[in-house]
Amino acid sequence: MILPVLAQSASFLRFEQLGLDPxxxxxxxxxxxxxxxxxxxxxxxxxxxxxxxxxxPGAPMAKRHADDLVFWITxxxxxxGRIGYVLFYKPDLLLRPLEVLQLWEGGMSFHGGLIGVVxxxxxxxxxxxxxxxxxxxxxxxxxxxxxxxxxxxNFVNGELWGRVTDVPWAIIFPRAGPEPRHPSQLYEAAGEGxxxxxxxxxxxxxxxxxxxxxxxxxxxxxxxxxxRFSLERVRNPDAGLENLSWGLTMGQTLSLPLILVGxxxxxxxxxxxxxxxxxxxxxxxx
Numbered sequence: 001m002i003l004p005v006l007a008q009s010a011s012f013l014r015f016e017q018l019g020l021d022p023x024x025x026x027x028x029x030x031x032x033x034x035x036x037x038x039x040x041x042x043x044x045x046x047x048x049x050x051x052x053x054x055x056x057p058g059a060p061m062a063k064r065h066a067d068d069l070v071f072w073i074t075x076x077x078x079x080x081g082r083i084g085y086v087l088f089y090k091p092d093l094l095l096r097p098l099e100v101l102q103l104w105e106g107g108m109s110f111h112g113g114l115i116g117v118v119x120x121x122x123x124x125x126x127x128x129x130x131x132x133x134x135x136x137x138x139x140x141x142x143x144x145x146x147x148x149x150x151x152x153x154n155f156v157n158g159e160l161w162g163r164v165t166d167v168p169w170a171i172i173f174p175r176a177g178p179e180p181r182h183p184s185q186l187y188e189a190a191g192e193g194x195x196x197x198x199x200x201x202x203x204x205x206x207x208x209x210x211x212x213x214x215x216x217x218x219x220x221x222x223x224x225x226x227x228r229f230s231l232e233r234v235r236n237p238d239a240g241l242e243n244l245s246w247g248l249t250m251g252q253t254l255s256l257p258l259i260l261v262g263x264x265x266x267x268x269x270x271x272x273x274x275x276x277x278x279x280x281x282x283x284x285x286x
C-alpha cells in the first residue's frame with residue numbers, strides 16, 4: 001500500500017499549504033502559542049459554562065465553589081497531564097528532568113490530566129461536603145469544549161498525526177515523512193469535543209440525567225473512551241507503543257477503564273437518584 005500512496009503524494013494537501021503557525025502572538029522574546037491558549041481558554045470557558053449550569057435548580061454546589069474549582073482543576077490538568085504523559089508515553093524524560101518542565105513544547109496526556117482533575121475535585125468535594133458524583137456530572141458537561149480546542153491546537157502544531165492513508169482529505173505533515181496521513185487531530189476534535197458536548201448538553205437540558213448522580217460523567221467517560229479507542233485505528237501511536245504485548249495501543253489500554261467505569265455509572269445511576277436540595281435556586285427536585 002505504501003508505494004502506491006507515495007506515488008500519488010503530489011496530489012495530496014501539504015500541511016505547509018495551510019499557512020498555520022503554532023505561535024499565536026510574539027511579544028519580543030515571548031511567544032504565545034495556540035497550544036497554551038487552548039488550555040487557558042478551555043479552562044475559563046469551562047468555568048463560565050459551569051456557572052451557567054449552576055443557576056438551574058438542584059445545582060450540587062454554589063458559584064463560590066466553582067470559583068475555587070478553577071484553580072484546582074487547572075493544577076490537576078497541568079500536573080496530571082504532564083506527569084501522565086511522561087509515565088505513559090515518554091518515561092525516558094525522567095532521565096532529563098528539565099525537559100519535563102518544558103510544557104510549551106507540548107506533550108500532555110488526556111488520561112493523566114483526567115486523573116489529576118478527579119483528584120482535585122475529590123479534595124474540593126471532601127473539603128466542602130459536596131456530593132462527589134453530582135459535582136463530576138456538572139464538570140463533565142464543561143470538559144468537551146476544552147478538548148476540542150486542545151485537539152485543534154494539536155493540528156495547528158502539526159503533531160499527533162494519523163496513520164498513512166490514501167483518503168482524499170489526507171495531509172502530508174512535515175515531521176511525519178513524505179506519506180499522506182489521516183488528520184486524526186480533527187477527527188478527535190469532532191468526536192471527543194463537538195459530538196460529545198452535544199450529547200451531554202442534550203442530556204443536561206432535555207432529560208433528568210443531572211438528577212441521577214453519575215449519569216452525565218458516566219456518559220462522558222463512555223463516550224470519550226469509545227471515541228478514543230476507535231480512533232486509535234487511524235491515529236499514529238507513539239513510537240514503541242503501537243502494539244503492546246496484549247495487542248492494544250497505549251491509548252486503547254488507557255481508554256478501556258473509562259469505558260468500563262462509564263458503563264457502570266450509567267447503568268447504576270437511577271438507583272442513586274434521591275431528593276436534591278440545591279445550592280443554587282429555590283426549587284428542590286424529587
